[in-house]
Amino acid sequence: MIFADSREPDRIVEMLKSMGVEVQRKRLSVADYLITYSSYAIAVERKDADDYVNSIADGRLFDQLYRLTRLYELSFICVIGSVDFYRMRRDAFIGSIVSIALKSRGSVVPLWVKDEKDFCLVLKSLNRQVEGGRIKATPRIVKKASIDDSVAMLTAIPGVGVEKAKKLLERFGSVFRVVNATIPELMRVEGIGEKQARRIYDFVRGRRVK
Amino acid sequence: MIFADSREPDRIVEMLKSMGVEVQRKRLSVADYLITYSSYAIAVERKDADDYVNSIADGRLFDQLYRLTRLYELSFICVIGSVDFYRMRRDAFIGSIVSIALKSRGSVVPLWVKDEKDFCLVLKSLNRQVEGGRIKATPRIVKKASIDDSVAMLTAIPGVGVEKAKKLLERFGSVFRVVNATIPELMRVEGIGEKQARRIYDFVRGRRVK
């Protein structure tokens, strides 16, 4: 059974029905479609190409992504139609697709389909496979990642980007040691002078830094 | 750094290099490409559309899929080029794509790209995003005054979102004090239990967190 959000256009629901899929309207809080079977729920977010491009530019996309990951173990974002590559560069588009998978660590799967017909095929196929119970085929090996979130943490300091964050971690080994370092210690890192060292020192201690 | 299997064609390796990506040849046992950064590894399997169709027919695809899930936490299967829909029905093709994601529960992400140029863009983007250490579904934070940067910094800790970051800062006053807090002290913050407290404590000290 597929639930379609009540704000989704009729034409899609009709198309699904004409394909022999059981669809029911329902008010959904986060996704546009929900495929359920026994205790599984898979969410699908539909995005027209134009809207997708906009939502990247203004950061909306990654909010939605975040909400999806909080609520569902596995969801899909379907981009429909052709992208206007004058509005967004090709590499930026591809980068955003890759980013969805990476940021969500695979729990949100990006799909790019030609048209709404194909989108419906995706839903239909999802529905059938979930019902068929094929979802349990290979158990996912959850070996928690250990990527450097520490780098990301340090880049939040004004004036510290990826390069400096890496160098800081290289020298000090952990965020704890960076945060507890003295100004002269910080200055020993290549690329960090007195000014920068003082900024870091002050920032982590909550003093206003400009 | 990207490792390319030694059997991969030169033209792709060259194309990557011409895009400014560091590539090294290596004999890989399962995937075609490997993107590594610190202890993290992402595998990429390249499949020309024709070969993809064949590999479904003879069952090879799902063997490969299985091996990928066993070895890597996150991998990609890139189908390159247009599919001959006389050899494989459109719905069957879409179904297979969906099936990859479902069976692997998202740990293998299927991507369908136009040509090898786009494939290289995928690799390039993967490489950069992994190196940047920004692999986390953190909500986008609007940077205003410096106080918000502190919140942003704390949200990089796994399991800490905007709400918890704010509460932490409210109680401790600065990133320095949060980082230097003991586990019992951290637990006194509303919404943070022992498990979370320990995670924060361990994370900032550079211990791998589960």
Next chain:
DNA sequence: CCTAGAAAGATATGA
């Protein structure tokens, strides 16, 4: 998301 270019800072050199 990606790039380009401006701005800021760090390092090296030489007086």
Next chain:
DNA sequence: TCATATCTTTCTAGG
């Protein structure tokens, strides 16, 4: 030590 030239990195704006 200071002034300056060069290089590296960060940040902001725009698509």
